[in-house]
Amino acid sequence: xxxxxxxxxxxxxxxxxxxxxxxxxxxxxxxxxxxxxxxxxxxxxxxxxxxxxxxxxxxxxxxxxxxxxxxxxxxxxxxxxxxxxxxxxxxxxxxxxxxxxxxxxxxxxxxxxxxxxxxxxxxxxxxxxxxxxxxxxxxxxxxxxxxxxxxxxxxxxxxxxxxxxxxxxxxxxxxxxxxxxxxxxxxxxxxxxxxxxxxxxxxxxxxxxxxxxxxxxxxxxxxxxxxxxxxxxxxxxxxxxxxxxxxxxxxxxxxxxxxxxxxxxxxxxxxxxxxxxxxxxxxxxxxxxxxxxxxxxxxxxxxxxxxxxxxxxxxxxxxxxxxxxxxxxxxxxxxxxxxxxxxxxxxxx
Ligand code: GDP
Ligand code: MN
Numbered sequence: 001x002x003x004x005x006x007x008x009x010x011x012x013x014x015x016x017x018x019x020x021x022x023x024x025x026x027x028x029x030x031x032x033x034x035x036x037x038x039x040x041x042x043x044x045x046x047x048x049x050x051x052x053x054x055x056x057x058x059x060x061x062x063x064x065x066x067x068x069x070x071x072x073x074x075x076x077x078x079x080x081x082x083x084x085x086x087x088x089x090x091x092x093x094x095x096x097x098x099x100x101x102x103x104x105x106x107x108x109x110x111x112x113x114x115x116x117x118x119x120x121x122x123x124x125x126x127x128x129x130x131x132x133x134x135x136x137x138x139x140x141x142x143x144x145x146x147x148x149x150x151x152x153x154x155x156x157x158x159x160x161x162x163x164x165x166x167x168x169x170x171x172x173x174x175x176x177x178x179x180x181x182x183x184x185x186x187x188x189x190x191x192x193x194x195x196x197x198x199x200x201x202x203x204x205x206x207x208x209x210x211x212x213x214x215x216x217x218x219x220x221x222x223x224x225x226x227x228x229x230x231x232x233x234x235x236x237x238x239x240x241x242x243x244x245x246x247x248x249x250x251x252x253x254x255x256x257x258x259x260x261x262x263x264x265x266x267x268x269x270x271x272x273x274x275x276x277x278x279x280x281x282x283x284x285x286x287x288x289x290x291x292x293x294x295x296x297x298x299x300x301x302x303x304x305x306x307x308x309x310x311x312x313x314x315x316x317x318x319x320x321x322x323x324x325x326x327x328x329x330x331x332x333x334x335x336x337x338x339x340x341x342x343x344x345x346x347x348x349x
Contacts, residue, residue, distance in 0.1 A: 029149035029168035031055070031062040031082075034130065034138060037071045040078070042155035047081045050153060054163040059084040060151075063143045067096040067129070087143045095137040096129050098262060107262040114265060119189050122265060132261040134233065134268035136252040139243040148172075152236040160292025161302060161311030167237055167291075177239040177284040178276040180231035181293045181300040182321065183328035188228060190265040193258075195226035198274055201254045208247035214277040214285065216335045217328075229328035230273035234295045237288070243272075247279040287332060289322070289341075303343040317347045 031050065035043050047062075061084040064070060070088045079086045098104065114122025121127040144150070149168045171179060202209055220227045242248060252271070260266045276285060290307045292315050293300045300322055301315035302308055308317070322329045323344055333340055 024169075027149060027166070027168040027172050028147045029060055029151070030084075030087075030144070030147045031060060031153050032065070032138065032144065032150045033062065033153050033155075034065045034134065035074075035155060036066065037068070037074050039155040040071075040074050043153075044077060044081055046153050046155055046157045047078065049157065049159045051081065051083055053159040053161065054167070056083050057164070058166055058168075060168065061085040061087065061147075063087045063089065063141070063150075065089045065091055065138060065141060065143075067091045067133075089141050089143045091133065091137070091141070095133055095140075098125075099256070101257065102259055102262045107259075110263045110265075114189070117189060119187065119265065122190075128261055128265060131266060131268045131271075132256065135261070135266070135271040136256060139240050144240065147240060149237065149239055152233065154234045154295060156296065157234065158294040160294065160299075160315035161290065161307065161313040163291060163311070167288075171237060171239065171286070174286070175284070176286040177242045177280055178231070178272075179237035179286040179288055181235045181288050181291050182232040182295070182298055183229060183273075183287075183332060184232060184298065184321075184326060185228040185328060186230055186267065186270045190267060191226075191228075191260070191270055192264060194255075194260060194264070194266055194270060194274070197255060197258045197260060198226075198251075198278075199223070201251055202278070204254075205247075205250065208251070208279055210279055210281045212281040212283070213279075214282045214335065217282075217331055218274060218277045226274070227331070228270075229331055230267075230270040231276070232295065232298070233267075233269035233272050235291075235293055236272070242276070242280065242284075245279075248275050251275055251279070282336065287329065287338075303341045303347055305343060317343070320347065323348060 033043065062082045064078060064086065069090055075088055098107065111123045111125070138144070149171055151167065215223055218226055218229050255261070255266065255271060289304070290302055290311065291300065292302050292311065292313045294315070298321040299315060299319045301317050301320040302311065302313055303317050303320055307313070321327050323340060
């Protein structure tokens with residue numbers, strides 16, 4: 001203690017004091033979850049995972065949205081589990097219903113037809129409301145107004161590795177607008193006319209196509225057809241201005257008017273993904289290869305040894321979907337010119 005020679009501890013102290021002095025303003029960001037009251041306990045598992053692996057250090061807020069009032073139990077249980085502020089919003093009727101321009105008979109026939117074909121959620125009205133809401137409305141909820149970035153979380157997901165850095169700060173510092181962990185192919189039966197509707201929109205609004213876009217990621221024939229690759233939207237870390245912007249807004253309105261959320265079963269994942277690929281320059285996209293993540297039935301389990309050690313990952317790398325032939329991350333790496341992890345030689349296909 002009375003030693004005049006500075007120890008490593010002292011030096012560390014000086015450094016951390018200097019770091020503390022640097023004015024760092026916390027990014028305006030929130031987690032966001034759309035959920036039913038009955039999703040509560042599956043959601044608490046997701047919250048625990050997010051908090052233990054990331055948010056206990058950063059205490060970001062969490063916005064919960066629902067088409068009906070949240071129960072007192074839901075509010076009490078989630079409030080005690082989130083380290084940041086929690087906010088609860090009800091969705092306005094117009095954002096969670098069948099718009100007047102939809103032909104109800106045609107929509108019902110489409111649902112019956114999809115049920116016969118055994119298409120997942122093919123006969124569900126509420127699933128369609130959910131997909132339409134996540135596509136076009138969640139970011140317009142007044143509770144989202146004060147934020148610049150969001151991280152979407154669903155019930156029953158898991159985070160497998162510690163995330164020691166501030167993910168939102170990282171998005172902001174790198175000027176990223178859309179971050180993802182899993183990419184795969186959509187069932188064509190759910191979106192037969194989505195690409196044609198998109199092409200029509202682009203023809204009418206060519207100015208929205210970003211110069212340095214990612215068309216190559218979503219089309220193998222220069223835009224003639226959609227290769228069905230999309231980012232899995234149950235995990236998203238993104239900038240709200242991307243969705244609030246004119247390009248996305250008018251794209252969503254065109255899709256919504258066409259009726260495909262009801263006459264087909266368009267998912268919010270291909271809608272967000274096509275928009276991110278077309279309206280953003282490719283350097284705005286970020287693949288989080290270090291965020292171990294599970295949403296049934298797929299896992300992003302980091303293969304890189306240094307990531308696994310630093311993050312204390314608890315997943316089995318043999319179960320990683322990232323470089324499976326069915327995963328679109330392969331296409332993504334190719335088009336971005338990224339180098340796949342060396343560990344693929346051990347765990348790969
Ligand atoms: P999947 O991941 O495509 O199988 O769909 P999920 O059942 O996980 O639903 C996606 C998200 O929307 C989840 O966060 C659900 O909690 C939420 N969700 C789905 N349907 C409804 C609904 O009818 N009402 C509300 N409030 N949330 C819903
Ligand atoms: Mn889900």
